[in-house]
Amino acid sequence: MPVRIAVDRDKCQGHGMCVMHAPRSFIIDPDTGVAEVVPGGAVRSSREALELAEQMCPVHAISILVEGDK
Numbered sequence: 826m827p828v829r830i831a832v833d834r835d836k837c838q839g840h841g842m843c844v845m846h847a848p849r850s851f852i853i854d855p856d857t858g859v860a861e862v863v864p865g866g867a868v869r870s871s872r873e874a875l876e877l878a879e880q881m882c883p884v885h886a887i888s889i890l891v892e893g894d895k
C-alpha cells in the first residue's frame with residue numbers, strides 16, 4: 826500500500842533519528858536544522874525503516890500516511 830511521509834517542521838528539533846533510520850528518505854536542512862523529506866522519499870526506504878524513523882523521533886514530528894486509510 827503506498828504511503829506518504831511528512832515532517833512537522835514546527836515540531837522538529839533536529840534530533841536526526843529520522844535521518845539515521847531512513848537516510849534515503851530524510852535530510853536535515855543545514856540552514857534551519859530541521860528535517861525535510863527527500864523528493865520521492867516515501868519509496869526510497871523500506872516501510873520498516875520509515876516506521877522506525879517515525880517511532881524514534883522524540884518529538885513525534887514524523888507522520889506516515891497510508892494512502893487509502895481514513
Ligand code: F3S
Pocket residue numbers: 832836837838839840841842843844853859860881882883884885886887
Ligand atoms: Fe526532527 Fe524528529 Fe527527525 S526532531 S530531525 S523529525 S528525528
